[in-house]
Amino acid sequence: MSQAVMTEKAVMTLEASGLTRRFGDRVAIEDVSFHVAPGETYGLLGPNGAGKTTTIRVVCGLLAPDAGEVTVAGLPVAATATEAKARIGYVPQEVSLYPDLTARENLRFFGRLYRLRGQELRDRVEEVLELIGLADRGDDRVESYSGGMKRRLNIGASLLHRPELLVLDEPTVGVDPQSRHAIMESIANLGTAGMAVLYTTHYMEEAERLCDRVGVIDHGHLVAEGTRRELVARVGEKDRITLSATGSLALFAEACRRIEGIEQVDTADSSVHLIATDGRRRLAQVLAAATVTDTSVRSVEVEEPDLEAVFLHLTGTALRE
Numbered sequence: 001m002s003q004a005v006m007t008e009k010a011v012m013t014l015e016a017s018g019l020t021r022r023f024g025d026r027v028a029i030e031d032v033s034f035h036v037a038p039g040e041t042y043g044l045l046g047p048n049g050a051g052k053t054t055t056i057r058v059v060c061g062l063l064a065p066d067a068g069e070v071t072v073a074g075l076p077v078a079a080t081a082t083e084a085k086a087r088i089g090y091v092p093q094e095v096s097l098y099p100d101l102t103a104r105e106n107l108r109f110f111g112r113l114y115r116l117r118g119q120e121l122r123d124r125v126e127e128v129l130e131l132i133g134l135a136d137r138g139d140d141r142v143e144s145y146s147g148g149m150k151r152r153l154n155i156g157a158s159l160l161h162r163p164e165l166l167v168l169d170e171p172t173v174g175v176d177p178q179s180r181h182a183i184m185e186s187i188a189n190l191g192t193a194g195m196a197v198l199y200t201t202h203y204m205e206e207a208e209r210l211c212d213r214v215g216v217i218d219h220g221h222l223v224a225e226g227t228r229r230e231l232v233a234r235v236g237e238k239d240r241i242t243l244s245a246t247g248s249l250a251l252f253a254e255a256c257r258r259i260e261g262i263e264q265v266d267t268a269d270s271s272v273h274l275i276a277t278d279g280r281r282r283l284a285q286v287l288a289a290a291t292v293t294d295t296s297v298r299s300v301e302v303e304e305p306d307l308e309a310v311f312l313h314l315t316g317t318a319l320r321e
């Protein structure tokens, strides 16, 4: 994470405040506010119809909000604000490429739209092909690509002009696992390289793996935001530790009850179940308690609550309904 993320007064790459947008009587989003710092990857996590695409379209200046405002690198985004929009790379849900052109030709075409020319254009096309892992397929026509490769190229096209903010709308939907992995790797690298990324998904594993912070959106409202740890702490979810063990389990359980942060201890035939805050940090003490009570531990499993649990807690519904 860059220094700018740490400094409170740094200019945010993206600042969205009070965004509201209606379609007729339907309120698609209401009073949505969040920011993305330089080098930060922010995930908007929510089920279908929650308002993710609407938020993104407003952020990119493709849809005017009924209320609220957006700035990118301090510049207001509005329908006519080309200076702000030039700092955004937008990857829509639908792939938009020329199937009968090669990947290189597609990138050259989009690069020219972004006003890149000559050597700069040629260099940038090669850099982007490397970045998205398609350098060895650059001269193949796009119609021969898998769905995932097309998505990667689509992301590449949005990076040619070196945007400060990359906005991706569910980039892994309908993509094979290998390409999904490649897409996530490329995005993780962009964040590391200092680019701000706004990422929408309804896959909580992606949000957990990629995003520094997550905003949970449901029925057009941002219901919570923070790091995974913060969100989990906010809803009061605890870790579960399961030990498979033999020996004097009653004594062992008693010793575990005395460890700070362990809130519940249950024993079964040859296992002990613990409920703890910050379970991983308690492990050393738990294993020491096993040694002291002559308990032999065969396996230990720590289950940390995930964003699915947070979502369920906050909204009362499962994410994948």
Ligand SMILES: Nc1ncnc2c1ncn2[C@@H]1O[C@H](COP(=O)(O)OP(=O)(O)OP(=O)(O)O)[C@@H](O)[C@H]1O
Binding pocket: 023, 026, 027, 028, 029, 046, 047, 048, 049, 050, 051, 052, 053, 054, 055
């Ligand atoms: N152009 C439109 N006209 C009417 N209603 C719309 C329009 N665009 C979005 N909506 C409504 O606004 C709400 C939010 O939709 P949005 O597409 O932003 O959700 P989403 O979270 O991106 O879902 P998905 O993952 O399915 O795209 C939905 O109820 C949707 O039906």
